[in-house]
């Protein structure tokens with residue numbers, strides 16, 4: 766069976782849940798998926814492919830996602846890899862594809878990623894942190910769309926299964 770690692774970096778749990786949704790969709794589509802925090806992964810041995818996701822903060826991927834790609838760049842470059850970002854606190858991701866942040870696009874090129882998706886984010890009204898609480902006063906809400914994530918991950922499973930034939 767094809768084995769996929771879904772590695773994520775999340776500060777407030779929103780991106781972690783997106784990774785769980787992606788993992789569930791991959792399994793539903795017939796591939797084996799492990800969903801793990803990027804900081805806890807020491808090796809990609811045994812995985813045929815990877816999905817790497819990070820929350821967006823100040824126009825950049827979460828630190829752990831950046832570290833993960835830097836640290837495992839060679840292993841990632843030798844496997845099919847898809848990236849995702851979660852951030853926008855509005856409905857734009859439902860209206861059109863949002864290009865990756867420049868730093869994420871650079872990582873995508875470096876490891877020759879097969880694709881990237883931007884999913885909406887979530888910020889709760891009671892978010893802690895100096896900046897987060899300020900932002901939450903203006904734009905809290907949950908803009909994540911599980912169906913969008915499921916559709917994207919199901920497409921990945923289809924691509925992997927076709928490539929394995």
Ligand SMILES: Cc1cc2nc3c(=O)[nH]c(=O)nc-3n(C[C@H](O)[C@H](O)[C@H](O)COP(=O)(O)O)c2cc1C
Nearest residue numbers: 775776777778779780820822823824852853886887
């Ligand atoms: C301080 C702060 C900065 C943020 N910067 C961005 C940003 O640059 N781009 C973006 O799309 N979303 C931004 N967001 C929204 C977050 O990416 C969103 O809340 C996301 O769902 C957080 O994921 P997490 O719950 O996994 O940490 C920001 C949120 C906070 C609190």
